[in-house]
Amino acid sequence: MKLKMYLALLVMGMLSLQSCSDDDDDLPSSKVPEAVRTAFDSSFSNTANLSWETKTVSQEQYYKAEFNNKSDNGYKTEAWYKADGSWHMTETEMPYSAIPQAVRTSFESSEYATWQKDNEVERIERAGTEKEVIYIIEVESAQDIDMDLHYSADGILIKAVNDDGNGNNESLLPDAPSNMVTAVTELIQKNYPNARIIEIEQEKGMIEVDIIHENQSKEVLLSTNYEWISTSWDVYVLPVKVTDAIKASQYSGYVVDDAEYFETPAGNYYWIELEQGEKEVKVKINEDGQFI
Structure with a gap:
């Protein structure tokens, strides 16, 4: 009986160790790769309350800096990097009153205008689509339905997604390799002249591309061989x-x-x-x- 109990405890201990994350929530600056610190310093030279941590997302490890950006009204900011110093995403938390007027006008005339909105809005900038900034407004209905509304800087509603309640934007990290970004960009430019690419992601064995074309948010689905499957919009x-x-x-x-x-x-x-x-x-x- 004691042997069985010992073995059971041993197995539980092994499972516990396997489930432990390799992430470090309080990483000393000295342990941040030099390439990451150099890239960070070149982009954010005036900060306060800087802290570092490692995060593993979809089996990829990132170094995340959390700080107040004194060059941007002291807003709370998070910047994500890979170990080689490549930048992947920046999240900035700002008051609703500070977002572009076009976004506020669009939201306030939408079907979500009567929903309760959060006082803070997330501004998202990502590698591969640096020119396209996203503003995320969190809203809640009277029926306790939580939604994240993704707007372009010029006020176009890109998509409305259910808020999973985890309070982070890790799913927005760009996961498309550079060769995919190049191939998709060429295809979109050929078939949708003057379209703006908002996001490229791999999902369920397909490539999903969010674009703004003719002032309309559209979703283009491609196979992994870049064959066109569909284009849809509301x-x-x-x-x-x-x-x-x-x-x-x-x-x-x-x-x-x-x-x-x-x-x-x-x-x-x-x-x-x-x-x-x-x-x-x-x-x-x-x-x-x-x-x-």
């Missing part, structure tokens, strides 16, 4: 053929809750969420008003 007014098709169907008593337009190699269609009380159904209708 729509707020449906064509008459589509609304007539809904009225003439078994869903005539339903209302449209959400709608997206999809372009695909096999043809284009509308992906529509319909609601009637507690009932909810999703349908696909092509441009001719036919259910598919």
Whole structure:
């Protein structure tokens, strides 16, 4: 019995050791690679309350600096680097009143305007898309639904995502290798002239590319071989053929809750969420008003 208990405790101890993180939440500056410190000092020369830590995200190790940026109103800032000194992301926490007027105007005229917003907004800058800054406004509905609203600097709502409540933006770290960024950029520029690339990420065996094209936020899906799968975006007014098709169907008593337009190699269609009380159904209708 004692032997069994000892073995059980030994196994539990081994599992505990395996589950321990290699991250260091209080890393002395002397243990930060020189390449990282040099890159940091060249970008942030006027800081206060600087501290370092290591973070492992998707099996990649980062060195994260937390500080107050005295060159930017003393805002709380986090900067992420790899050991070779390459910069990957900067997060800056700022008051809602300090974000661009275009973002505030867009938010205050949106469907989320009546939701309770957080007083602080996150400004995100990332490698690969340095020219495209994202502002994240956290909101909560009366039904306790938490959402993160991602806006471009010129006030275009890029996407609204469920807030997972973990309070960090690690999922926003760019994970696309440089060769992928180059290939995707060339493809987007060829097929969507003057489009702005907001984000490139690998998800579920596909490449997801968020772009702003013709003043519209769009999502482009590609295979890992850079073959086009689809392009989609939110729509707020449906064509008459589509609304007539809904009225003439078994869903005539339903209302449209959400709608997206999809372009695909096999043809284009509308992906529509319909609601009637507690009932909810999703349908696909092509441009001719036919259910598919």
